[in-house]
Amino acid sequence: MARVGVFVCFCGANIADYVDVPQVVEEVKRIKEVKYAVEYKYMCSDPGQGMIRDAIVQHKLTSIVVAACSPRMHEKTFRKALSDAGMNPYLLEVANIREHSSWVHQKDKKAATDKAMDLCRMAVAKSIANEQLHEISVPVTKRALVIGGGIAGIQAALDIADARIPVVLVEKSPSIGGKMAQLDETFPTLDCSQCILTPKMVDVASHPYIELIPYAEVLELQGFVGNYKVKIKKKASYVNFKTCTGCGACWQKCPVKVPNEYNLGLDKRKAIYTPFPQAVPNKPVIDAEHCTMLTKGKCGICAKVCLPGAIDYQMQDEIIEREIGAVVVATGYDMWDPKPYEEYGVGRFKDIITSLEFERMVSANGPTNGVPVRPSDGKVPKNVVFIKCVGSRDEAKGIEYCSKICCMYTTKHTILLHHKVHDSHAYVFYMDIRAAGKGYEEFVKKAQVDTAATYLRGRVSKIYKKGDKLMVRGEDAQIGQVVEVEADLVVLATAVSAPKDNPELARLLGISYDKYGYMSEAHPKLRPVETAKAGIFLAGCTQAPKDIPETVSQASACAAKVCGLFAGDTMKKDPMVSTINNEYCSGCQNCVNVCPYGAIVTDEVPVGHGSKDLRTVAKINEGVCQGCGSCVAICRSMAINLAGFTDPQIINEIVSI
């Protein structure tokens, strides 16, 4: 017969103030299977755990109930105490009398005590049917996939590769570098973005443990943690990277000009191009949409001038397959399109630009060689108005959230403007100045005091044209008056938005994303790097807007997680997974459809013993199953049981109250 030990915790005053703990102990002692019951101030402390260990030996207990806080908090702690006493750790049940009783029923001590007693009775009843379970071992493929070659992907790839773990880095565009490669200088230190980024890009290309696959997309991910298979589509570049020397003869001679994405269309590039001179890999690709040879079969100049003969117009997309153990998603962000701001004249007035366009203009390798100019007449602007929160914190036209980086990059822009045009004046319309970060507030002070940028607190209501100037109207709430600024150039600090491909990628990876399209983390505070799917991690703005230091930190955290995952040859996993009784399974496949993790596949088994005819049944992949129980609930023939939550356990619980 079962011998249950019950340990009721005061949790200091957290439980004891609202639940009559001694009464709970007296009540559980009346259950005949309970051979030992005791209360203690802090069960999770070392003496508390000692009480459990001693009682197991002394009273020959066969299962343990701890009535304390949420199992999310201390289940692992108590399981370990059981192991230490030589007992199977899964013979533990936790009755959550803190979150589920004392904290939520603070006004009624009797009701709280009654509920705590119910919870204890249920846990005792369940524990009687508990079975010994054993951790599952899953083999691991020690190779990581990093999706996205911005600073997040670069940092994650380098850190993982430095631990001598092979990395496959997939980048959508022809070069790695991402948004950071488009920046001029970075806040709050004003160090040149290219100078700190390009060495890392070169490191990626030359690292023996990194396989860089540029101009490619992830098509499919199958398998489970430690054992994924990924299909990658490598887009046809029409240039053989092995023979190409990157000499540049092809793009010099190419007659087709198209807007240059790297400079946001502020200048033109050729149909065969490298995105920017410092690109990695520094090999050109042909833009199939615009190349006249590929669209109309006319031209072919690049092939003629290419001495190594690297141009191949017949090249096809290629599918690459790799076996990997973990994935780092680092797809970055998009700049929000300010088109809905009609009152600002976006689209109508040429001299309204976005912050990233301004960034390209003031960048030394930008289309204007580092001098900001008015797009309308090419003149250097004197009065520049910066408008913050364009799209951010705007439920009507944009997005609810704060984009986090605009305050700081606008501060940087006012300083860069002052550096590039000495007699210019910056006006900044803002709602708040959010400068939480190392050296950030000091940086804002530098802009306001040293470069005398005028900060006006208010949202701009409208912009209209007066001669060749733009009149920007808003309130200065500091003096409670409407002000109009005569501007030569207006720069919109547009919001950070989730990459538009994120939902599609999330679906194919099997991870979740939020209402804005950002990838969701497993826990907002305690698991900000992991996704709900084991072995898939998040780095950078793909999760939420972030600045560079935060992105790099998260990328390195991803690397630590991947290295931790790959530390042994096998991985340990909780045994709380579903099992299927083939004799009951009718093969309806409802469970296959409801499983959120893709852990259930179909299998064929003989219809009867020794029979050659086959019938379809469901099959659980233990490595993928997260023990959510959806399949158990949907199964109409009750063929599925979840270890740790079997039917007898649940029925015992229900009967006990």
Place this chain on the structure above:
Amino acid sequence: MITLGSQGKNTFLEAVNLKSGANVLECYQCGKCVSTCPVSQYMDFPPREIMQMIKLGLKEECYMANSHWFCLTCSACSGRCPREIDIPAVMEAVRHLAIEENHINDSKKVKEIRKFHEIFLDMIKRYGRNYELRMMAEFNIRTRNLFKDMHLAPKALLKGKIPLGVKPLKSAKAIKRMYEVAERLEKKK
């Protein structure tokens, strides 16, 4: 409505900064000065707003305000200012510039305050120190309000707060010479 950006350089800000030795740009508009100031509730623009007006170069509006005249230069604001701006010095600078350019708020209150300043300076010039009784009498006569605060007089007299006579300082002559030099310099401008 205020139009910015067309007037070029903010010369007003530069003049205030030069005269006060403070940097108004340091102000980040927290408003601690306003809640500290014992007279801010009587000002038409509290100190924080004056600072912002200087930043925006709103010279006329700033001159015509009564705030810098109401300022007691008690320095409570600058003592608590997180950016350590010498706000009384800024107020003083605005006062000076307003007088220099003859843009002065012409309300009754400001007129009285200016008379008070003049009489006080006159007392110092004469005696090298303040002569309270004469100062009060002169102020009441010149503002044509003879019985102003008269009810306080008996109590103050009894407590010896208002001496009946005045003993000029030994250095009164030297102080008088300082006045003369200052007046001569002022004329030279």
